[in-house]
Amino acid sequence: MYADNARISHRQLFRQTVTALLGVYFFFIPMEESLRGRQGVLCLVSASLLYLFLIIYFIRIRNFFSRPEKYLGRLWGRIFLLLYVSWLWMAGICLLLLISRLTGRFLIEGSIPWLVILLSGLGAWLGSHQGLERRGRMGEVCFLPLLLILAGMLVLTVSGMKLSYLREMGPLSFSGWAEGTWSAVCLLLPFMFLPAALGSTEKPGNTGKLMGGSLLLLMGLSALSLVILQGSFGLGGYEHKDYPMVDLMSGVRLPGDFLQRVDVFWVAAALFSLLFALGSVFFYSHELLYRGGMEKGTLLPFAGMVITALACEYSGVSLDFFLDLNRRVYGPLLLFLLLAAGYFTGRRPGAKESRSKKTDRSVDRNAGENTDRRAGQNAENRAMMKVSRAMVLGLAAIVLTSLTGCGISLENRVFPLSFSADYREGHYQIIYGIPQLSGVTGQDKGDTEASREQAVVYEGLTMEDAEEDFQENQENYLDMGHIKVLLLGQGILENREALEGLLEYLEDRPSVAGNIYLFSCKDNEALMSLDGQGVDSVGDYLKGILENTLDKQETRAVTLQDYYNAWHRGEDFPPLWEVSVVNKKPQIRQNS
Incomplete structure (x- = not known):
């Protein structure tokens, strides 16, 4: 069932996608003002239908992302990749901020934000060199427990809903639907990186069902969360909240009532999902830069993400800024880049052979070239891991020194x-x-x-x-x-x-x-x-x-x-x- 080296199975791709994005959507979808009430659910459905059609297109252009320079030339291929990967860098900064703020507010009161950001960034960077097959197995193992905690506790909140709140219809207009649908489309931008992931998937031409299944599962749970939020708080009852889902979970009572605050379990599981998403950002950023022949400069953007996140935390930048940037800049940009990828894929000159044979030969050539390059990178990765272990030990010593005596024991509470x-x-x-x-x-x-x-x-x-x-x-x-x-x-x-x-x-x-x-x-x-x-x-x-x-x-x-x-x-x-x-x-x- 497990995939070979440098390849992941369909099931592993499905579970990786859900594991990484489940926590992200639970936090960010309720933040969007245009995704509230029945209009919000309708917008999620509309955006999901659009992406279900785009999945066929993603499969068609997957070869472009194996070697963009083959289609655009070396210079324009690298420019294309840098623009494409810049969304990952923006997402990484946003995730680092969210992880730091959730940790300090709900899990470890009084934690040091810069230390949380530094540790999260370092862990994600080290994980970006662990290999695709290890990441696939990790997603496969963690998927089911994570889904049971996040979705299971979501179901428990149904008992706190009020029928009178559900009857509140809220506004519904064409302009509101259009705005909300665009917001939902932009929140689903991670799915636009699936063409890049398909190059490392077994039988990528048959991945349509699993990609559609992951999309429907994520959007189904997100729509359910919007319905439960309205039923629990009513329209206008949660818009002011920074993290509505955490406030929703604070009202959950587990059978036996052995713990007053059971929301910490949900927050911990959601935080793990966010960390997995951060690891995906670092991993695919490294992977795409490697495909463009820019592997020697991969450390620079990682350091830039951490430094920028530290600056944003110090300046108090709101997460709404990143949602606005995603909606106004990266939504149109990624759509344009994907359309350009499809255009140049169709124009690719070749021999007088059928399109199917040409595609198969292209994949074989790419696989051979990538195998040679991978062999050279393995030695580099082994050397880098030695340096990484030394960095981890040094950082661990600093952290232990800084945390000594800072904890508050039970007898002092x-x-x-x-x-x-x-x-x-x-x-x-x-x-x-x-x-x-x-x-x-x-x-x-x-x-x-x-x-x-x-x-x-x-x-x-x-x-x-x-x-x-x-x-x-x-x-x-x-x-x-x-x-x-x-x-x-x-x-x-x-x-x-x-x-x-x-x-x-x-x-x-x-x-x-x-x-x-x-x-x-x-x-x-x-x-x-x-x-x-x-x-x-x-x-x-x-x-x-x-x-x-x-x-x-x-x-x-x-x-x-x-x-x-x-x-x-x-x-x-x-x-x-x-x-x-x-x-x-x-x-x-x-x-x-």
């Missing part, structure tokens, strides 16, 4: 399981429900002084000021990734501006999951004082009561994501269930 917020006399009042570790583990058997401590209220004009008040009295790092319930006082519920300030504060902290439950409370301080006294943890206690009585609930419990949706859509906030203290125990009362 505090994990609130509940969070209380109120607004009185122009000040936010917050309480963190941090249970005593001994009480939670059952080791605290006596009535100690610590177990009788009252909840401490922290105040500030803004939520940031209130948090700073807490930090001034706390030596440990505040980790809000385990909060299970949010308690809102009457003061903040009656002041929409203050409530929106709280929601903005929480939304800017990815560690706070969107699936935590919200309750109202008339006496927050008395309720939060039960931590370590009446109950081990107010957060665990309230969540346990709620989930043990799901069958008896007349109305659905409100989550933080419900409040986010109402805030961004300008709707009234849904009523909350009320929590009070009865016999030193929290008690929940449903609102009618």
Whole structure:
């Protein structure tokens, strides 16, 4: 089933394509303003139909990309390749930025952006010299687990959809459809590099079905994600978000509910897909430059991508800039280059033989020439790998030195399981429900002084000021990734501006999951004082009561994501269930 050296099978090409592009489209398609609602789905369908017809054309021009200089001459062949490959360089810069920002925001809080960019770029560059067959096997092995995580968790989000949101039709016009279709066509530009990949594929003339299958799978999942985003957030509910799919995943609950933030699994899988895509960018950039006889200068563009990404990160360049550049410049440019490739392929002079025989002989000649050149490159690659290993060891030493002592161990963190917020006399009042570790583990058997401590209220004009008040009295790092319930006082519920300030504060902290439950409370301080006294943890206690009585609930419990949706859509906030203290125990009362 595995392919020979310098060749990949049809299945490997299919799995490589899906593995590299699945994460890319999950992040970038929701960013396009013209791809929203029913119009967005229609535009994806239109662009997919166009590319299904183009697949036949891609197969016809595949020989051109084996040796462009044979059709255009040495100078124009190299110019053609440089223009063609420049899209890969732009995509590499964009992917490096996205990987760095996702890592720092969702996976490793406080990570150093330049270090993430440098490590990602170096890893992708080293992978570009590993050979096509190794890359094919890697894509084949990683495809199924990646698809199960990304698509499986996407299916789990269906339960959070609202029928009323799905009924919102949104705008639909010819101009909007045309603009959205062009945006979708430009997002599918990676498929325009398939003619270059077909030269290294077994029986390239029979790849139409697998290319169409990969396109339909990717666009089908992308269209499904747009439908689920609308059903979960509503039209106008996610346009402001930088990464809508991550916010969508923050509302997922896995069976057993053993982890509050399950979105980290989806983000990690999507990040792996992005890294695989980055490796594809570096690999095919190296491959195309090699075909044009420019293999000695392959290191320069790789270094340029990393340096440019570092400059863009320092300058705060938005990812929308690259989407706009892709739509305005590279969409027309790549279409023109592919049309030119088809034109010169058709004009190629040859002997008085049939087109099929001429094509077969051309492929054989190219294969022989490439084999000779590959043999010469193998020795160069072995020497380069020795240098690469030395570079990796040196960089690893630098990284380990820079990271020493920077991690925050568990004993130096505090994990609130509940969070209380109120607004009185122009000040936010917050309480963190941090249970005593001994009480939670059952080791605290006596009535100690610590177990009788009252909840401490922290105040500030803004939520940031209130948090700073807490930090001034706390030596440990505040980790809000385990909060299970949010308690809102009457003061903040009656002041929409203050409530929106709280929601903005929480939304800017990815560690706070969107699936935590919200309750109202008339006496927050008395309720939060039960931590370590009446109950081990107010957060665990309230969540346990709620989930043990799901069958008896007349109305659905409100989550933080419900409040986010109402805030961004300008709707009234849904009523909350009320929590009070009865016999030193929290008690929940449903609102009618």
